[in-house]
Amino acid sequence: MAGRIPQQFIDELISRVDIVDVIDARVPLKKKGHEHVACCPFHNEKTPSFTVSQTKQFYHCFGCGAHGTALGFLMEYEHLDFVEAVEKLAADLGQTVPREGGDSAPRGPSPQPLYELMEQSAHYYQQQLRRHPQRQRAIDYLKKRGLSGEVAATFGIGYAPDGKGHLLTALGQDKEIQDRLVTTGMLIENDGGRRYDRFRDRIMFPIRDYRGRVIAFGGRILDKGEPKYLNSPETPIFHKGRELYGLYEVRQALREIPRLLVVEGYMDVVALAQFDIRYAVATLGTAVTKDHLERLFRTTSEVVFCFDGDRAGRDAAWRGLENALPLMREGHQLHFMFLPEGEDPDTLVRSTGKDGFEQLIAKAQPLSEYFFEQMGRQADISQLDGRARLVELCRPYLSKLPPGVYRHLMMDRLAQLAHMERDALERILGGETTPKAAIAAPPKKPAAAVRHQPSLVRSAISLLLQRPALAQLAGEPQHLTGLQLPGTQLLVEMLDLLRHHPHLTTGALLEHWRESDQGKHLFALAQRDMLLSAAEDDLEQEFSDTLQRLLQQLRRQRRLELEHRYTELSEEEKTEYSQLVRGSS
Numbered sequence: 001m002a003g004r005i006p007q008q009f010i011d012e013l014i015s016r017v018d019i020v021d022v023i024d025a026r027v028p029l030k031k032k033g034h035e036h037v038a039c040c041p042f043h044n045e046k047t048p049s050f051t052v053s054q055t056k057q058f059y060h061c062f063g064c065g066a067h068g069t070a071l072g073f074l075m076e077y078e079h080l081d082f083v084e085a086v087e088k089l090a091a092d093l094g095q096t097v098p099r100e101g102g103d104s105a106p107r108g109p110s111p112q113p114l115y116e117l118m119e120q121s122a123h124y125y126q127q128q129l130r131r132h133p134q135r136q137r138a139i140d141y142l143k144k145r146g147l148s149g150e151v152a153a154t155f156g157i158g159y160a161p162d163g164k165g166h167l168l169t170a171l172g173q174d175k176e177i178q179d180r181l182v183t184t185g186m187l188i189e190n191d192g193g194r195r196y197d198r199f200r201d202r203i204m205f206p207i208r209d210y211r212g213r214v215i216a217f218g219g220r221i222l223d224k225g226e227p228k229y230l231n232s233p234e235t236p237i238f239h240k241g242r243e244l245y246g247l248y249e250v251r252q253a254l255r256e257i258p259r260l261l262v263v264e265g266y267m268d269v270v271a272l273a274q275f276d277i278r279y280a281v282a283t284l285g286t287a288v289t290k291d292h293l294e295r296l297f298r299t300t301s302e303v304v305f306c307f308d309g310d311r312a313g314r315d316a317a318w319r320g321l322e323n324a325l326p327l328m329r330e331g332h333q334l335h336f337m338f339l340p341e342g343e344d345p346d347t348l349v350r351s352t353g354k355d356g357f358e359q360l361i362a363k364a365q366p367l368s369e370y371f372f373e374q375m376g377r378q379a380d381i382s383q384l385d386g387r388a389r390l391v392e393l394c395r396p397y398l399s400k401l402p403p404g405v406y407r408h409l410m411m412d413r414l415a416q417l418a419h420m421e422r423d424a425l426e427r428i429l430g431g432e433t434t435p436k437a438a439i440a441a442p443p444k445k446p447a448a449a450v451r452h453q454p455s456l457v458r459s460a461i462s463l464l465l466q467r468p469a470l471a472q473l474a475g476e477p478q479h480l481t482g483l484q485l486p487g488t489q490l491l492v493e494m495l496d497l498l499r500h501h502p503h504l505t506t507g508a509l510l511e512h513w514r515e516s517d518q519g520k521h522l523f524a525l526a527q528r529d530m531l532l533s534a535a536e537d538d539l540e541q542e543f544s545d546t547l548q549r550l551l552q553q554l555r556r557q558r559r560l561e562l563e564h565r566y567t568e569l570s571e572e573e574k575t576e577y578s579q580l581v582r583g584s585s
Contacts, residue, residue: 057507069507125158162201335364471498
């Protein structure tokens with residue numbers, strides 16, 4: 001398993017990229033004063049309120065509140081996770097992302113030659129669909145399925161001719177390349193060492209990752225035979241439990257993705273696209289995994305499972321439900337759509353058309369309804385013992401739900417079905433109600449500290465976010481370590497980081513703390529400070545004054561501490577106390 005990406009690399013990466021270049025390549029920006037503006041890509045608006053600060057390397061929309069760094073923009077705009085966004089930014093700069101672990105976690109050879117070979121394989125299969133003497137059988141099959149040339153091109157569909165050595169002959173010029181073809185699963189090596197094509201006489205569907213790189217193939221047999229669908233095996237660049245066929249194409253087709261429809265086969269995805277339903281994806285011969293669901297919910301807030309209505313389809317739906325429960329929170333919606341007997345999405349959309357099919361999607365069962373329907377079939381809730389059984393059946397599933405509004409509502413529904421009080425049900429199931437710590441009054445603090453002193457630390461941090469270079473005015477940050485004020489540790493850490501890395505931007509500072517508890521507070525401060533435009537000299541004076549007041553507070557704190565135990569002081573401490581008293585007079 002690859003190690004963590006070093007924080008220092010992320011800091012340097014964010015400092016090297018220009019957020020204006022990153023965003024302008026995707027959303028055209030216009031210069032306005034010191035900033036750049038555009039209509040926000042995250043909500044509909046006619047008057048530009050999306051502002052990008054080149055100085056701070058930070059963006060903020062004054063309309064919808066969206067904000068972040070270049071890394072955050074990529075995550076939101078292209079629906080990437082953190083690691084994917086880091087890799088994309090690094091690739092744009094021609095850098096390789098390092099991993100922590102050193103010799104204990106060797107990275108091995110670069111996978112780039114494997115990606116290049118898979119791209120060549122995809123191109124080869126597409127050529128065969130146009131040129132091979134046997135191509136007409138494949139073309140007739142695609143026409144029979146109603147596919148246009150445009151859709152076939154969008155998905156890169158090709159044809160693998162019948163025979164064991166076509167791809168081997170076309171690409172396997174030497175042993176090194178043949179070895180790579182075996183590694184990617186494109187060639188099979190038998191016990192005798194003979195190598196031959198894995199895919200033969202099949203319609204070929206290239207499987208792409210989030211960056212559009214070909215990582216595997218699915219092949220659909222033309223005539224009767226087994227297996228009907230043949231997938232690439234697991235390889236260094238392909239893990240079927242993580243990838244979804246068609247997701248890259250969805251991202252290319254739609255700027256906003258209102259929902260994702262999860263179907264079972266490649267042809268279902270392609271056939272739906274033919275009817276302009278461009279938000280379908282398919283698992284790759286495996287059940288829906290937790291990794292699949294995390295990727296789906298990073299891309300959209302609503303996921304619809306589309307399964308056959310038979311026993312196998314309902315079993316697959318239930319496995320998907322179980323994997324989804326830990327991810328179900330407010331904002332995430334999961335629905336279940338079961339097809340009539342003998343139908344699949346391909347045949348159904350042909351008979352209903354786009355509008356009819358989308359009406360069926362709109363009627364799909366929400367997870368909550370489907371869950372309690374299935375549980376209710378195993379318990380007679382008209383009887384007291386049946387209601388008790390229902391609670392016990394639901395216990396292991398509801399315990400997987402994360403705390404929050406969704407869990408609260410699911411517990412409400414179970415309480416209604418079981419004819420119980422909600423609080424009593426929570427106690428029986430061992431779940432938590434609103435944590436006492438969240439509703440208890442905060443401990444009282446001296447009035448002066450509440451009104452005044454914490455804002456000094458907050459002001460210093462806010463000023464550093466506006467102008468990280470101000471840290472060079474602070475001297476040795478450890479002088480502030482003993483200050484007993486909320487946020488002091490964060491302030492000292494920021495000063496120390498900027499002292500050793502004076503080139504870091506606001507964006508780099510924010511990314512440095514992204515994964516920490518303080519990260520959300522720093523993002524909120526940076527968002528608010530987009531409204532400020534003080535002159536450099538004014539900021540320097542304000543920061544210097546804030547530091548002096550913090551040091552005064554530290555001296556006052558030390559004087560009170562010594563005063564409290566004056567009779568126990570050493571001679572050295574008494575001298576220190578006298579100096580502090582004189583300094584405060």
